[in-house]
Every structure is written in structure tokens, then in C-alpha cells.
Amino acid sequence: MPDRSPVSVAECTSEAEAAITMAVLGSYGIEAVVSRDDAGGMQPGLSFVHGVKVLVAAEDAAEARRVLAENAE
Numbered sequence: 001m002p003d004r005s006p007v008s009v010a011e012c013t014s015e016a017e018a019a020i021t022m023a024v025l026g027s028y029g030i031e032a033v034v035s036r037d038d039a040g041g042m043q044p045g046l047s048f049v050h051g052v053k054v055l056v057a058a059e060d061a062a063e064a065r066r067v068l069a070e071n072a073e
Helices: 013-029 046-050 059-069
Strands: 006-012 033-036 052-057
Touching: 006 013, 006 033, 006 059, 013 033, 013 052, 013 059, 052 059
Parallel strands: none
Antiparallel strands: 006 052, 033 052
């Protein structure tokens, strides 16, 4: 059975950066979600402190990291 538990593959400084990261992964067929601690949107500044994490299934983590490394600036 595949391991679908979430694994962080990137930590971004903004929602926009996380959205771009998710789009890159999506273009390679890798599903990703964003995880952030901003008190349910009430304190968006917390994202600057804790970052915005991009998560993928554990079984996709190695491929996601490879894709992100290849597409880094």
C-alpha cells in the first residue's frame, strides 16, 4: 500500500511562492497542498514567522524534491 502521509518538500516565505511551487509540482503530476499557521487567516503575519509549507504524499517526496531542485532559479 502506498504511503500517502504528508511530507514537507518546501518551505516558502509567502502564499504566492507556495502557489508557484505547487503549480510546478502539479505540472509534473505531483499533487501538493499548502500548510500554514496564520490563526485561521486572522493573523497572516504569522506565515512570515513560521513559513508556508508545501506538502506531498511521502511516496512522491523524492520525485518532488528532484523536480524542485531542477526548477530552482
